[in-house]
Amino acid sequence: MVTKNDIGRRVIVGRVGTGTLLYVGEVDGRQGLFCGIELDRPEGKHNGTYQGTAYFHCSEQHGIFAPLYRVELYNELYHSSIPQPEQVSHQFL
Incomplete structure (x- = not known):
């Protein structure tokens, strides 16, 4: 599980x-902890600002918030290939 120390x-x-990983914490209006991530590809939903609050800064369409349980540290030795991005689901902000 990622923590603020992994930012x-x-x-x-x-x-x-x-x-x-650029943010770990609460998001106004949502329950639980979220990870703010700048994606490598423009598959995101925003630039780090969600509902008028800036949680982190990144390029437009590269930012998402994902529930903590959906995020893990990337270990290049463990992951032999990068998974193909799919359409961002409703679980992501």
Whole structure:
């Protein structure tokens, strides 16, 4: 499980792809902890700003918030290939 200490590290997001962890914490109006991620590809939903609040900064359409349980640290030795991104589901903000 990722923590705030992992901010800046590479992560893999289930069914989405890889990116860089930029935020771990609460998101206004949502329950639970979320990871703010800058995706490698423009498969995201925003630039780190969600409902008027800036949680992190990244390029437009590269940012997503994913539930903590959907994110794991990316280990290049363990993952032999990068999964193909799929359409971002409703679980992601």
